[in-house]
Amino acid sequence: MMKRGWYIIAGALLVVLMIGAGCTTVKTETQDNLTFYTEQYPPYNYLENDTPTGIMVDMLNSTMKEMGKGPADIRVACWTSAYQTVLTTPNTVLFATSRTSDRESLFKWAGPVLTEKAVVFSYRERPVVVNGTDDLKHYRIGVEADDAAIGKLLDQGVPKDQIVIAPDPLTMIQQTQNGTTDLFAYGEGAGHFWIAQSGTRPGLFSTVATIGEDPVYYAFNRNTSDQTVQAFQQALNQTTQKDLDQILAKYLPEYGLARLNYLTEEARPYNFEANGTAQGISVDLLRAALSRLDVPENATSVRVVPWTEGYASAQNNSSTVLFSTSRTPDRENLFQWAGPIGRNDYVLFADQTRKITITNTTDLTRYRIGAVTDDITVQYLADHGVTKDRLILDSDAASAARRLASGETDLFAYAALPGRLVLNSTVSDPERFQEVYTIGGGDFYYAFNRNVSPLLVSAFQHGLDDVKNQKDQNGVSDYERIMYRYTAVRSSTSGVNESQVTALINRTSTDLAGDATGTLRRINAGEAPYRDQTQKDLYVFVYDTNVTMVAHADNPTLVGTNYHNKTDVTGYPFRDRIVQGALKNTTGWVDYVYTNPTDFNLFNKTTYYRLVRGSDNRDYVVCAGTFKENST
Numbered sequence: 030m031m032k033r034g035w036y037i038i039a040g041a042l043l044v045v046l047m048i049g050a051g052c053t054t055v056k057t058e059t060q061d062n063l064t065f066y067t068e069q070y071p072p073y074n075y076l077e078n079d080t081p082t083g084i085m086v087d088m089l090n091s092t093m094k095e096m097g098k099g100p101a102d103i104r105v106a107c108w109t110s111a112y113q114t115v116l117t118t119p120n121t122v123l124f125a126t127s128r129t130s131d132r133e134s135l136f137k138w139a140g141p142v143l144t145e146k147a148v149v150f151s152y153r154e155r156p157v158v159v160n161g162t163d164d165l166k167h168y169r170i171g172v173e174a175d176d177a178a179i180g181k182l183l184d185q186g187v188p189k190d191q192i193v194i195a196p197d198p199l200t201m202i203q204q205t206q207n208g209t210t211d212l213f214a215y216g217e218g219a220g221h222f223w224i225a226q227s228g229t230r231p232g233l234f235s236t237v238a239t240i241g242e243d244p245v246y247y248a249f250n251r252n253t254s255d256q257t258v259q260a261f262q263q264a265l266n267q268t269t270q271k272d273l274d275q276i277l278a279k280y281l282p283e284y285g286l287a288r289l290n291y292l293t294e295e296a297r298p299y300n301f302e303a304n305g306t307a308q309g310i311s312v313d314l315l316r317a318a319l320s321r322l323d324v325p326e327n328a329t330s331v332r333v334v335p336w337t338e339g340y341a342s343a344q345n346n347s348s349t350v351l352f353s354t355s356r357t358p359d360r361e362n363l364f365q366w367a368g369p370i371g372r373n374d375y376v377l378f379a380d381q382t383r384k385i386t387i388t389n390t391t392d393l394t395r396y397r398i399g400a401v402t403d404d405i406t407v408q409y410l411a412d413h414g415v416t417k418d419r420l421i422l423d424s425d426a427a428s429a430a431r432r433l434a435s436g437e438t439d440l441f442a443y444a445a446l447p448g449r450l451v452l453n454s455t456v457s458d459p460e461r462f463q464e465v466y467t468i469g470g471g472d473f474y475y476a477f478n479r480n481v482s483p484l485l486v487s488a489f490q491h492g493l494d495d496v497k498n499q500k501d502q503n504g505v506s507d508y509e510r511i512m513y514r515y516t517a518v519r520s521s522t523s524g525v526n527e528s529q530v531t532a533l534i535n536r537t538s539t540d541l542a543g544d545a546t547g548t549l550r551r552i553n554a555g556e557a558p559y560r561d562q563t564q565k566d567l568y569v570f571v572y573d574t575n576v577t578m579v580a581h582a583d584n585p586t587l588v589g590t591n592y593h594n595k596t597d598v599t600g601y602p603f604r605d606r607i608v609q610g611a612l613k614n615t616t617g618w619v620d621y622v623y624t625n626p627t628d629f630n631l632f633n634k635t636t637y638y639r640l641v642r643g644s645d646n647r648d649y650v651v652c653a654g655t656f657k658e659n660s661t
Contacts, residue, residue, distance in 0.1 A: 063257075065089060065103045065122045065247075066111035070219040072280040072484070073125040073143070073245065076105055085125045085245070087276045088142055088268055095264040107197055112175040119252045126248035127177040137253055139262045141244030142269070146217045147178050149238040150224070152205050154553055156589040157212065159237040169193055171201040171213035178214040181240040198223040202234075214240060230554055232498070232586035282488040286319060287328035289481065290349045292339040295425065296447040297454075298515040299353045299371065299473075300333065307331035311353045311370050313511045315475070318492035335424040340403040347480035354476035355405035365481060367490040368474030371629040373444040375406050376464040378433060378452065385439065387466040390414055397421060399429040399438035406442035409469035430455040433462065442468065446516075472629070497624070498586050504595025504604070509624060509631060513598045518622050518631045525567045525655040530637050533558060533653045537569050538641040541651065545643030552580035553588060565626045572650040576608050579649065583626055597621045598631065611640040611650040625656055633657040 067074040067081065074083040081103040089101045106114075115123035116135060127145060128138055149165060151157050157168055162185045171193045172178045182192055193210045195201035202224060204210045215223070217236065224234050247265075249258050278285040293300035293307060300309040312331055319329060334342075343351035344363060353370050354360070377398070379385040387393060390413040398415060400406045402422045410420065421438050423429045426447070433441040434456040441448065445464060452459040475493075477486045497508040536558060540548040552559040552569055560582035561567040568582040576593040592604040603621035610617040616639045623634040636654030643649050 063102065063120050063122055063253075064118075065101050065124065066115055067103060067105055067124050068108040068111055069105065069222075070108075070125060070216065071222045072218055073145075074105070075222075081105055084276055084280050085142060085247075087279070088265070088273065089124070089247070091268040091272045091276075092261065092264045095267050096260065108176065109174040109196065115248065115250050117250075119250055121250045122253075123248040125245040127243040128246045128248075129177050129180055129243060131180050132177070132248070135251065136248035137251055137255070137258045138246045138248060139258055139265055140246030142247075142265075142273075143245055144242050145245050146239060147181055147214060147241045147243070148217045148220065148236045149212050149214045149240060150205070150220055150234045151212050151237045153233050153235060153585065153588040154550060155205075155208065155211070157237070159212075162238050162240060165212070165238060165240075166191070168211035169209070171195050171204050171210040173198055173201055173215065176215070177243065178240065182214055185240055199227055202227045202229070205234075212237070230585055231494075232584070233553060233588070235586075235589075279482050280484055282322040282485055282492070283324050285482060285485040286322060286489060287324050288348060289329070289477075289485075290342070290346065291315065291329060291331045292334050292342060292349060292351050293331060293353065294336040294339060295333055295427070295451075296353065296444065297450040299447065300331075302333040307333050310511055310515050311475075313514070314370060314493065314496060314508065315352070317496045317507045317511065318489055321492040321495045322488060336404060336426075337402045337424050343476055343478055347478050349478045350475055350481075352475045353473040355471055355473045356476075357405060357408060357471065359408055360405075360476075363479070364476035365479060365483065365486045366474045366476060367486055367493060369472035369629060370474060372470065372472050373446070374470040375409055375442065375468050376445045376448065377466045377468060378441040378443070378448055378462045379439065379465045380433070380436075380461055381463045382461060383439070385465055393440075393466075394419060396439035397437070398440045398442055399423065399432045400442040401426055401429055404443070405471075406444075406468065410442060413468060426451045427455045434458075440465070498584050500587065500590070500595070502595075504592050505598050506624075509598040512624075512629075512631050516630060518599075518633060520658055521625065521628065521632045521656040524564055525561075527637070527655060529564075529567060530653045530655055533561075533567065533569060534637055534639050534651050537571075537651050537653075538639055541571075541641050541643045541649055543644055545645040545647065545649070548643075549580040552582045553585045555582050555585075566656065568626075568653065570652050572604065572608055572652070574608060574612060574648050574650065576604050597623060603636075607636065607638045607652060608650050611638050615640045620657070623654075 069075050072083055073085040074081065086103065093099065093101050111123055115121040149170065151159070158164065165182065166186050166188060169191050170182055170187060172182065172195065174194050174196060179192060183189065193204065195204060198215065201213045205213045225231065278288055293311065295301050298309055299311040300307065315331065316326065320326065339351045343349045356366055377387065393413055393415050396419070398410060398419055399421050400410065402424055407420065421432060426443055429441055430451050432438045443451070452462050497506060500506050537548065549571065552571065559569040570578065570582065571580040573579050575591060577591045578587045578589065581587045594602060595604060596602045599622050601621050603619050606619045610619060618635050618637050620633065620635045622631050625632050634654050634656050636652050638650050638652045641649050641651055
């Protein structure tokens with residue numbers, strides 16, 4: 030039931046939570062004589078602005094209401110403290126608690142509510158080989174005291190002396206980072222949450238094995254009367270029937286995101302309707318991100334509507350997502366945002382036979398300008414001093430394009446690439462119309478209604494990031510494949526020049542020769558100078574001589590992967606060419622196709638490499654690149 034999609038909210042919870050990493054007990058008052066203990070364990074139970082929340086908390090409060098009682102008396106503490114308290118103190122209850130054979134007689138049980146997956150995490154900077162649970166017995170594995178993972182590891186044959194007990198999740202994570210342990214075992218969602226809470230850069234930990242899935246319960250002190258436990262169980266059963274689906278939709282993306290309405294407009298190549306279905310870059314990215322979150326493909330649909338209709342619905346309908354939406358200061362507080370999807374220049378098209386020339390914004394006031402109601406170009410034109418009486422607005426871009434062709438307007442304001450495509454498909458002689466002036470530019474996003482749960486928006490953002498950053502078995506991301514499907518590879522005038530690239534390579538090579546371990550760690554942390562803080566497309570990445578990525582300043586999720594025989598989106602094995610060139614010539618350049626972190630398309634890139642011997646006596650291939658102005 031609980032698949033990989035829901036745990037992505039764990040890192041995202043940092044956006045909406047204000048919590049402490051310590052073990053201070055937080056209490057909420059109640060009229061009931063039971064005291065409930067829990068821990069920080071998203072998405073089941075956690076603190077949001079010092080208030081207990083989560084699936085199990087909401088289910089508990091609904092159950093108490095079903096019993097005719099007030100809100101539960103909930104105390105949030107460290108797991109070991111909470112566990113020991115409920116073992117020894119009458120009228121106490123512990124949640125969310127895995128019901129295992131070794132715990133069966135220690136408590137009385139009410140539930141189950143959900144199923145929890147326990148997994149083993151590895152640290153990418155210290156890769157280990159785990160092809161199955163049998164391999165776990167070869168490693169030191171950290172666990173939290175009194176956690177059910179201890180029994181699961183013993184069941185998998187891990188020797189007791191290789192299980193390292195930690196007092197809390199943060200200590201457990203730190204021990205894996207500093208080499209005290211090789212791995213750590215924890216609940217999947219909560220593990221990702223605590224990794225994010227530790228300050229570790231996203232992507233440096235990954236799951237390598239699943240060690241069990243257990244139902245989670247409310248565990249009552251064993252001296253609690255059977256009558257009390259049975260009454261709670263009956264009320265919980267009623268709550269499960271009435272409220273569970275709604276509660277799950279609030280916290281778990283595979284439920285909540287499936288219930289939203291997704292609206293877009295006709296704006297090729299990003300979103301359009303063909304053969305009765307929505308297609309395009311933004312649509313495919315949406316579906317890929319939802320797939321990463323285990324949202325069933327048939328659970329959602331995308332409707333192509335006039336922009337004005339979609340824009341109004343996204344503001345007024347609490348379950349609506351609108352895309353592709355330019356994110357501007359004027360719109361910032363109208364929506365919640367996930368993205369970016371891409372970047373557009375917004376331009377004015379004119380009939381070139383009329384010889385219209387615009388050299389400054391004052392020239393704009395002389396012309397009748399067509400645009401789409403509520404489109405971002407309307408705001409850009411207003412910023413340039415164009416008054417409403419100079420605008421002729423339509424509900425869709427095709428109508429505005431036809432007005433330009435008929436002479437009803439002098440100029441047509443729209444995004445550059447979609448504008449060109451709408452002219453191509455709408456007017457009989459589209460080559461007659463050319464861009465004459467740029468009025469603005471910026472990134473565009475998925476715009477969520479403000480009442481959508483922030484957890485769902487953040488989960489979607491993490492799913493979208495995975496689509497962009499994670500490479501498949503061929504070395505290509507879903508994002509690259511989607512872009513390549515709809516657009517041509519571009520050339521770009523990068524702000525980074527070749528002298529900056531070679532200087533960065535030389536600096537990194539010197540640092541590796543002096544302190545290989547420390548330098549690789551700082552690269553993976555994205556520190557300067559290995560990742561330029563102002564020019565985001567200037568960064569270092571490092572292979573070993575087997576074409577395994579050992580450090581990446583921009584995308585650490587690539588670390589630990591072997592890229593031998595893996596290619597760019599065009600099928601070119603550039604990584605092999607880099608390493609082969611370094612082993613043969615020490616230094617050189619390789620050209621290939623790649624994404625630019627400062628833009629959102631495919632570009633021609635050239636990378637400089639250098640073979641260097643590290644202080645650990647290992648050979649490394651240090652790389653950095655720039656995006657090319659002209660394809661070669």
